[in-house]
Amino acid sequence: MTGWSDLIGRRLDAIREAGRWRQYRDLDARGPRGRLVAEERAVVTFASNDYLGLSAHPAVAAAAHEAIDRWGTGSGGSRLITGARPVHRDLEEELADWKGTDRAVLFPTGFATNIGVLSALATTGTRIVSDKLNHASIIDGTRLARADVEIWRHGDLDGLTELLRGDDRPTIVVTDTVFSMDGDALDVAAVADRCRDTGALLVLDEAHAVLGPHPSAEDLAGVEVVRVGTLSKALGALGGFAACSGSVADLLVNVARSSIFTTALSPADAAAGLAALRILRSPEGERLIARLRSHVDRLRPGHPSPIVPIVVGDEDEAVARSAALLELGLHVPAIRPPTVPVGTSRLRVTLCADHTDEEVDRLLAALATFEETS
Secondary structure (H helix, E strand, O other): OOOHHHHHHHHHHHHHHOOOOOOOOOEEEEOOEEEEOOOOEEEEEOOOOOOOOHHHOHHHHHHHHHHHHHHOOOOOOOHHHHOOOHHHHHHHHHHHHHHOOOEEEEEOOHHHHHHHHHHHHOOOOOEEEEEOOOOHHHHHHHHHOOOEEEEEOOOOHHHHHHHHHOOOOOEEEEEEOEOOOOOOEOOHHHHHHHHHHHOOEEEEEOOOOOOOOOOOHHHHOOOOEEEEEEOOOOOOOOOEEEEEOHHHHHHHHHHOHHHHOOOOOOHHHHHHHHHHHHHHOOHHHHHHHHHHHHHHHHHOOOOOOOEEEEEEEOHHHHHHHHHHHHHOOEEOOEEOOOOOOOOOEEEEEEOOOOOOHHHHHHHHHHHHHHHHHO
């Protein structure tokens, strides 16, 4: 019998031989500026999802400190067992108001939210239609659900229509609204129209939608919709949530395993998320979003999100370009298979409102050198 050490060793050898070995790097940073510890190198990172710089905002940090002083560092268990802290309820109410839904339900991470929502809603005898480029958390949620799963070709509205009209089983359409590797945006109103026509439930993952799309009440009218979001990106904290109808919220509280059987979001993260949400909804938030929009337009005018992919194609060349940028003190990760398809390796630039104009200048100048030599 082959031992486990041999099995694991062969898998690790295969990863190394494919040139796809990965390991963690320690980045001692606050906001987009920091130091790669092992290399002792100062860097500006263009890899963070902290799109508005709120993780380092004084009001957000103060809210987290106050929560620790009042409730301690942890929640102590599942909310159904130990009870929620008042800040959990306050955050859920404000999230529901922000998204225009009856209720919101918190989860410990965005990943756990998609798993909980899909496995709770999609039972035997139902069907999930999932966009081909959906995030891994959605993919894993569909695998854990007891529904049949069909894949909808990315961006193909006619194909979605055909899938929805070809089957009368209760159906869930699940999709990102901004896709994490290409940074492109969904036509939410068009997808909602198809769900309305066929009675499908719509699950929207809005994790990266800091610049939109922001569907209106009219766009979503007449559709049972669950709006999945995260506290971990534009809100600079940690956690996830599902904004939804009261009946869906009750169902999640009662059957979503990734909430029931895990420790609740820490009070500090909930308080930080609430403070960040209030900033986002204020004039200061509008200014931060406008600054982020201006940075994106300098790199790729009109692009719908802060995620700007620069497709290189060849895997080794993408890694080499990332290394060359790092020599200049710019941390831009190379994304390669299996995260993206073979032949589409890329530099994945993410921009933040916290970047200075000079830092964006440096990035643009460095990227221009690749165009000159290609």
